[in-house]
Amino acid sequence: MSQQIVLGNGHLVTGWENPAVIAGGAVAWQEERIVGVGPEAEIRQAYPAARYLDARGGLILPGLVNLHHHFYSALARGLDPGVEMRDFPEILDRLWWRLDRALDPDTVRLSALLSAADCVRWGCTTVFDHHASPSCIDGSLDLLAGALTDAGISGVLCYEVTDRNGPEDAALGIEENLGFVDAHADDPRVRGVFGLHASFTVSEATLSAVAERRSSVSGVHVHVAEHPVDDQFSRDTFGATPIQRLERHGLLDSRALLAHGIHVEDRDYDRVAAAGSTIIHNPESNANNGVGRLDIPRTAGHGCAIGLGTDGMSSAVLRALRFAFLGLRGGSEDPTLGFKDLPGLLATNARVAGRFLDEPLLGHLAPGAPADVIAVDCPPPTPVTSANWFGHLAYGSSEAPVRHTFARGQVVLEDFSHTTLDPADLSSEARVLAPVLWKRFHELDWNTPYLGPSPGAGKESLR
Numbered sequence: 001m002s003q004q005i006v007l008g009n010g011h012l013v014t015g016w017e018n019p020a021v022i023a024g025g026a027v028a029w030q031e032e033r034i035v036g037v038g039p040e041a042e043i044r045q046a047y048p049a050a051r052y053l054d055a056r057g058g059l060i061l062p063g064l065v066n067l068h069h070h071f072y073s074a075l076a077r078g079l080d081p082g083v084e085m086r087d088f089p090e091i092l093d094r095l096w097w098r099l100d101r102a103l104d105p106d107t108v109r110l111s112a113l114l115s116a117a118d119c120v121r122w123g124c125t126t127v128f129d130h131h132a133s134p135s136c137i138d139g140s141l142d143l144l145a146g147a148l149t150d151a152g153i154s155g156v157l158c159y160e161v162t163d164r165n166g167p168e169d170a171a172l173g174i175e176e177n178l179g180f181v182d183a184h185a186d187d188p189r190v191r192g193v194f195g196l197h198a199s200f201t202v203s204e205a206t207l208s209a210v211a212e213r214r215s216s217v218s219g220v221h222v223h224v225a226e227h228p229v230d231d232q233f234s235r236d237t238f239g240a241t242p243i244q245r246l247e248r249h250g251l252l253d254s255r256a257l258l259a260h261g262i263h264v265e266d267r268d269y270d271r272v273a274a275a276g277s278t279i280i281h282n283p284e285s286n287a288n289n290g291v292g293r294l295d296i297p298r299t300a301g302h303g304c305a306i307g308l309g310t311d312g313m314s315s316a317v318l319r320a321l322r323f324a325f326l327g328l329r330g331g332s333e334d335p336t337l338g339f340k341d342l343p344g345l346l347a348t349n350a351r352v353a354g355r356f357l358d359e360p361l362l363g364h365l366a367p368g369a370p371a372d373v374i375a376v377d378c379p380p381p382t383p384v385t386s387a388n389w390f391g392h393l394a395y396g397s398s399e400a401p402v403r404h405t406f407a408r409g410q411v412v413l414e415d416f417s418h419t420t421l422d423p424a425d426l427s428s429e430a431r432v433l434a435p436v437l438w439k440r441f442h443e444l445d446w447n448t449p450y451l452g453p454s455p456g457a458g459k460e461s462l463r
């Protein structure tokens with residue numbers, strides 16, 4: 001892959017923070033690194049021997065980053081749990097905690113491949129996955145890493161440690177994280193972070209063990225206050241909010257990735273901001289689960305960094321961004337919101353990914369940056385400028401397909417066709433394995449004793 005590539009004939013946006021916009025722009029790279037960005041005529045003159053790819057007038061953007069995904073949810077589509085799920089605790093107990101226990105190595109691998117293919121399809125070149133497969137913990141992260149490598153994209157992986165399946169599984173989860181983080185400490189494409197499920201399913205003993213054992217590992221990736229049950233159970237059982245528990249154990253630091261962060265008191269947002277931790281907004285998942293919505297202006301007002309994830313709902317980051325934008329306006333009944341706080345989500349994603357992968361220029365189209373580049377198939381009907389690029393994303397390109405995806409210089413999607421994975425083959429294999437997985441799912445009990453409030457406890461009683 002020593003060839004040079006030039007991607008041109010597009011409206012090029014150089015990044016997510018005060019970007020330059022170059023109409024008729026092009027980007028050139030050699031192997032894994034960008035070597036030139038500018039007007040197309042200049043770039044083609046500078047790299048006359050390069051292979052040329054055409055963005056067909058669409059947007060040329062840095063590859064997208066997803067800060068919170070669950071590959072293991074890929075085979076849940078269409079699954080009937082066969083029992084009513086009245087609130088989020090019941091959704092966990094009766095759907096997700098049965099599905100993750102039913103996973104075996106084959107379905108873990110296939111779920112990861114399907115999700116990685118979907119990331120490629122939607123222009124995501126770096127994905128943070130939060131994994132659970134209690135029946136096959138050991139080696140599960142290697143299966144995910146293999147899928148990322150096969151797809152050609154980068155990622156930061158973790159296993160969600162929890163006590164809900166007993167202390168032995170919690171210990172296995174700790175080992176899985178530590179082993180993976182160590183093995184991938186210098187891997188340029190796939191790294192590890194320490195995964196925790198959520199405060200309300202992690203005991204004090206386990207949290208202490210994590211704090212002690214992870215001495216060389218910076219950062220935890222954990223669900224925080226997705227639903228009031230997490231906050232209430234933590235206060236009742238441990239005498240502290242989820243954020244305070246993380247802080248007490250020394251786990252609230254600049255690499256802490258806090259998914260959701262919805263039901264959080266003001267003082268805890270201050271703690272998050274002071275620690276430099278990142279809250280990850282997952283707007284589509286929050287709506288799907290009916291758990292409330294992150295108040296972005298309030299959270300940002302406390303100085304918290306806010307990133308964006310899809311939480312297993314899909315792999316389409318720009319669509320999640322549009323949903324965040326409309327959800328903020330609709331939920332707040334305020335059409336003035338969005339343009340101030342939402343562009344920063346993509347910038348935060350790129351900054352966090354760059355930190356974890358030791359790539360400070362990740363998320364920028366600039367010489368020296370990793371050649372993670374996409375072309376979104378949305379020839380803009382109006383001028384794109386450094387002042388209005390976010391409007392083009394929110395109102396236009398978030399709904400457009402991605403024409404090309406390049407990850408570290410490799411062509412992984414060209415003119416809508418995958419070059420690494422074959423989604424049709426993967427789906428056909430999945431339609432054979434999914435019914436077997438679902439059969440195991442239906443044979444599992446759905447009463448998980450660890451969950452605090454009784455199933456169906458009303459939201460009122462938990463607030």
Ligand SMILES: [Zn+2]
Binds near residue numbers: 068069070130259311
């Ligand atoms: Zn999640």
